[in-house]
Amino acid sequence: MLKAAKSKSFNALFRRYNSWYLLRRHFRFIGISGDLQPASAGNSPVLYLMNHSSWWDGLLAYHAAAALTAREHYFMMEEAQLRKFSFFRRLGAYSINRGEPADVGASLRYTAALLRAGDSVWMYPEGELLPLEHRPLTLMDGAAVVLRMSPQTAVVPVTLYHGLFFHPKPEATLMAGEPLRYHWKDMDRHRITAMLGACLEEQLDRHRQTVLEHQGHVPEGFKPLIKSGSSIHERYDAWRRGGR
Numbered sequence: 001m002l003k004a005a006k007s008k009s010f011n012a013l014f015r016r017y018n019s020w021y022l023l024r025r026h027f028r029f030i031g032i033s034g035d036l037q038p039a040s041a042g043n044s045p046v047l048y049l050m051n052h053s054s055w056w057d058g059l060l061a062y063h064a065a066a067a068l069t070a071r072e073h074y075f076m077m078e079e080a081q082l083r084k085f086s087f088f089r090r091l092g093a094y095s096i097n098r099g100e101p102a103d104v105g106a107s108l109r110y111t112a113a114l115l116r117a118g119d120s121v122w123m124y125p126e127g128e129l130l131p132l133e134h135r136p137l138t139l140m141d142g143a144a145v146v147l148r149m150s151p152q153t154a155v156v157p158v159t160l161y162h163g164l165f166f167h168p169k170p171e172a173t174l175m176a177g178e179p180l181r182y183h184w185k186d187m188d189r190h191r192i193t194a195m196l197g198a199c200l201e202e203q204l205d206r207h208r209q210t211v212l213e214h215q216g217h218v219p220e221g222f223k224p225l226i227k228s229g230s231s232i233h234e235r236y237d238a239w240r241r242g243g244r
Contacts, residue, residue: 001106002082002095004074010090015066018059023226028169030060031222034176037069041154041179045115046071049143049196050158051204052124053132056172057160061122062091064174067225072119076111079103096142098127108142112149121146125196132161137201144192147184155180155196159204165216173222175207 023030037046050061058075065073072092079095082088096107114121123146125139147153156179162172180199184192210219 001097001103001110002079002086002089003110004092004094005089006072006092007090010087011066011092014087014091015063018063019067019226022059023063026056026169027172027226028167029171029218029224030063030173030226031171031218031224032064032068032174032176033219033221033223034178036064036156036158036176037071038154038156038176038179041156041181043118044152044154044181045118045150046120046179047115047143047146047150047153047155048120048122048158049125049155049200050122051132051137051160051200052126052129053134053160054129054162056162057124057129058088058093058122060160060172060174061158064225065120065122069120073122074111074114074119075122076107076124104142108145109149111142111146115146115150115153125193125200132163135201137197137204139193139197139200141189141193143196144184144189147192148187148189151183151185153184157196157200157203159200159207161204161207161211163211163216171218173207173211173218174225175203177203 050057058077061075074092074094076096077088077093079097082093082095094107094110097103111121123143125143126137127140157177159175160172162170164170
């Protein structure tokens with residue numbers, strides 16, 4: 001497996017590039033509801049579990065974590081992709097190769113070690129990129145194995161819902177759920193996986209329903225992380241109002 005090789009200077013540079021160029025260029029709005037660093041989790045390490053429906057998931061999570069928390073964050077990433085984009089290792093990414101059982105074990109042990117050291121880790125437990133509306137959410141057992149090895153860990157479910165609505169560029173919202181804290185070591189991995197899957201799916205459906213109830217407009221409860229300038233649609237509406 002490929003371990004993370006964090007660089008503070010590279011992180012500082014990439015954070016600006018990601019925020020001021022990549023995300024603003026491609027998204028009209030990115031917002032979040034909930035707390036990525038909830039007080040109820042105390043000083044426990046946090047494992048973030050997120051649905052995986054777009055190429056942007058890692059960069060959105062990276063931006064939110066950097067903007068809203070003070071902890072060190074690490075991100076599990078497919079080995080083939082990490083070899084292709086090796087600079088992500090300097091941001092805290094490390095690999096998993098699901099085609100090699102020995103490598104999977106090494107990655108999960110590395111994840112548990114990061115958590116036991118008090119760091120935060122992001123995993124995409126579906127194990128592959130799937131369409132946003134795919135149901136049911138079927139989780140792999142990796143997160144459960146990690147939790148049994150680091151039972152002091154709090155789990156924060158994070159859902160992402162994105163789409164093209166009333167503007168040329170897409171809008172994305174993240175929702176951070178309440179932390180889950182159980183006696184992980186006393187539960188078998190199948191029970192943990194089923195519980196985490198049900199929790200993540202319920203939150204994603206609730207997140208989706210919130211957007212639907214606002215007819216595609218961003219709900220007020222989402223705090224802006226990034227908002228670009230007015231779209232063509234908005235400028236045209238303003239021009240029409242000014243001409244009356």
